[in-house]
Amino acid sequence: MNMKNFINGIWTTSASNKTTDIINPGNLQDKVGTFQDSTEEDLQQAIQSAKNAKTPWRKLSGATRGQYLYKAADILEKNADEVAEIATREMGKTLPETKGETARGVAILRYYAGEGMREEGDVIPSTDSDALMFTKRFPLGVVGVITPWNFPIAIPLWKTAPALIYGNTVVIKPASESPITFAKIAECFEEAGLPAGVLNVVTGKGSVIGNGLSIHKEVNGVTFTGSNAVGRTIGANALQRGAKYQLEMGGKNPVIVEKDADLEAAADATISGAFKSTGQKCTATSRAIIHQDIYEEVKQLLVEKTQKIAVGDSLEKDVWMGPCASKSQLDNALNYIEKGKEEGAALLCGGEQIEDSNGYYLKPTIFDQVDNNMTIAQEEIFGPVIALMPYSTMEHALDIANDVDYGLSAAIFTKNVQNMLSFIDDMDAGLVRVNAESAGVELQAPFGGMKQSSSHSREQGQAAQEFFTDIKTVFVK
């Protein structure tokens, strides 16, 4: 597919007349398509279209806006297999995972379609008995959406759907590794009859189009998911001009395995959390903090299970883990593996690229003898690499778990209620999961990080309303 930009309801080529190829990271002979290498001129057109569309879109009832989302959901569901396959070919996630993500996208659209008929304010008794006082929510206006490649369906939709249902218009810049996937989703909105200018898609370099969205005075809010380095820039740009911004960023997520845990279940969840999606989830497990009494047993379980993982072409039926999403992701993970060895960690398994492969394949990797001050225990690797560390007491485990700049998700395996309560209360993370892996975001619940994982708003569920609307307090006498 040679993707064009979607501006004012029309698929258009960029003013640059340049395109960039998308190559399947799991099969370097497979050219998925091309996307527009857009310019600030293209972005200006998109923002102007969104601005022109925002008042009529806002003035529709929430129920009417919801009908567009319900239709888009039905169309996406009809095209799910095609969308999933394109996502797999663009960024290397296995087909079962992209099919599951597409189903999640359909559910997200339907969830927010329903939001169009739910309450949007409160009646608050005034001290003046002759007056009526209430709150009412209003859309921000034009919302800029900047998304990463690792969830090319779910993340753009869990931003775009609430933005639209709460009355905003959208200009989205999808990640350059996975733009065609969102183009297919935009086609679903187009087929649903979404009015021109309500949703606009502009592809291209983040430093041009993404940055342009963060600095443009007609973009009233910016929602971003991606790395901390980029998020900080976007947040600073938005703050500079008084725009609302939402940043969801990196993680360094721990699993604590207590000595009373179901060790088999804990090992399975650690493997899944660490290596599903090739470890490229912000909620991925990257540290396993294991009680010293069962450390050797759990370590052995993890190595045995890891060495059985089928790594290969994500389109193949029996493949459990696909390639890294790009050469830069592969090189980034290999650099961290070298750093781990330099700093004295012990490589238990994996740690190298799969040679003679036709893609960016990395063996799932486990490090032992890791000190929490090491780089591989502190920095987000965003690849299939996990660091094992022992602990003695629950207090010690939580000290290690919290001793990072991030606070996105965390897990514990234990049967002891007091351990569960201590973990829930004292683990500084936005998503804490007991006897379940660290990944596991549900669309109906608030999602976001603490510390440097987030700008501290929450996405998903009804929490999304807080970002995508402003509240007016109304007094009538």
Ligand SMILES: NC(=O)C1=CN([C@@H]2O[C@H](COP(=O)(O)OP(=O)(O)OC[C@H]3O[C@@H](n4cnc5c(N)ncnc54)[C@H](OP(=O)(O)O)[C@@H]3O)[C@@H](O)[C@H]2O)C=CC1
């Ligand atoms: N907290 C969360 O919920 C999640 C966090 N993440 C994080 O995202 C990262 C991986 O995703 P990745 O896409 O590589 O992240 P990046 O931060 O590299 O890119 C994210 C998006 O930002 C764009 N971008 C790049 N530079 C700029 C800029 N200067 N101004 C504005 N936009 C810019 C990118 O465009 P382009 O593609 O063209 O470079 C892309 O669309 C990891 O750190 C991961 O933890 C991922 C998923 C969820």
Ligand SMILES: CCCCCC(=O)O
């Ligand atoms: C962007 C984060 C997505 C997390 C997917 C999960 O944990 O289910």
